Amino acid sequence: ILNVEQSPQSLHVQEGDSTNFTCSFPSSNFYALHWYRWETAKSPEALFVMTLNGDEKKKGRISATLNTKEGYSYLYIKGSQPEDSATYLCAFVKAAGNKLTFGGGTRVLVKP
Amino acid sequence: DGGITQSPKYLFRKEGQNVTLSCEQNLNHDAMYWYRQDPGQGLRLIYYSQIVNDFQKGDIAEGYSVSREKKESFPLTVTSAQKNPTAFYLCASSIVGRRETQYFGPGTRLLVL
Numbered sequence: 539i540l541n542v543e544q545s546p547q548s549l550h551v552q553e554g555d556s557t558n559f560t561c562s563f564p565s566s567n568f569y570a571l572h573w574y575r576w577e578t579a580k581s582p583e584a585l586f587v588m589t590l591n592g593d594e595k596k597k598g599r600i601s602a603t604l605n606t607k608e609g610y611s612y613l614y615i616k617g618s619q620p621e622d623s624a625t626y627l628c629a630f631v632k633a634a635g636n637k638l639t640f641g642g643g644t645r646v647l648v649k650p
Numbered sequence: 651d652g653g654i655t656q657s658p659k660y661l662f663r664k665e666g667q668n669v670t671l672s673c674e675q676n677l678n679h680d681a682m683y684w685y686r687q688d689p690g691q692g693l694r695l696i697y698y699s700q701i702v703n704d705f706q707k708g709d710i711a712e713g714y715s716v717s718r719e720k721k722e723s724f725p726l727t728v729t730s731a732q733k734n735p736t737a738f739y740l741c742a743s744s745i746v747g748r749r750e751t752q753y754f755g756p757g758t759r760l761l762v763l
Binding site for chain 1: 750751
């Protein structure tokens, strides 16, 4: 069973502050890493798919970096807003595999 | 609108009963997936299908069964063999491929009476 860990499990952020959190995954047999955002009472929505070491993706105020050699990805939220409150999930895809293995998620609550 | 629908939103199961969760998509995706979420845990893959009339077990397939008779539909049956069925169930679909984004339905919460 693949070990995909996200930390912290939850965090509270003051509106306007920036924050970041981590997804750790096996550094061997890497193929891709997905990030999803899951707002309460909604369906998970894709943020990024990352495949190359050193890759950096950005979508509005949210960005992500990828280090496949050491097995981690960071997700950053710049100038957090209440609408950023959600659970952020990462999912690892190994080489020679065809399914996603999800981490437990980081639950972000942005306080006004 | 294109998307994935799941029904019902809530489902109650009695002891020894099989129940079926519906998942339909009109995105013309070949691949469909079923995940289970338990409190404090990530999504765990139950079954997936990449083509009609074919499906594979995921990480926690015991006590579940699926069928894929139509491209649009991928129903999940929770059998009486599943001893701890209380969970939130999510269906997803995608273009076949490991880099492809999965699109999720709204989920079904299954509770045991």
